[in-house]
Amino acid sequence: MSKGRPSSHIKAQKEVKEREGYMCLRCGGxxxxxxxHHLLYYSEGGPANYQTMATMCPGCHRKYHSKKANIDIIRF
Ligand SMILES: [Zn+2]
Ligand SMILES: [Zn+2]
Known part of the structure; x- marks a missing residue:
């Protein structure tokens, strides 16, 4: 329909970051x-809400998606 993220998605991202205190799940920074970060991929139909998202710093996030970070994000 439209490209880009819906405002509800932006809002959910902001909420999860505030909930986590902007602290990275992996390094604690x-x-x-x-x-x-989406625990359920948005592209696979995961809802954009704070229960399916986690906060990660840009560095860890990039590593995670490039498969270099060895973390089990589902069972945190
Ligand atoms: Zn980090
Ligand atoms: Zn991510």
């Missing part, structure tokens, strides 16, 4: 520009 606090970053103002931390990312909202």
């Amino acid at each position: 606090v970053f103002k520009d931390s990312h909202g």
Whole structure:
């Protein structure tokens, strides 16, 4: 329909970051520009809400998606 993310998605990302205190799930660092990471992939129909998202810093997030970070994010 439209490209880009719906505003509900942006809102969910903001909520999860505030819930986690902007703290990275993996390294525990606090970053103002931390990312909202989807535990369920949005593209696979995972709802964009704070129960399906986690906070990760840009560095860990990038590593995670490039498969270099050895973490089990589902059982955290
Ligand atoms: Zn991190
Ligand atoms: Zn991610």
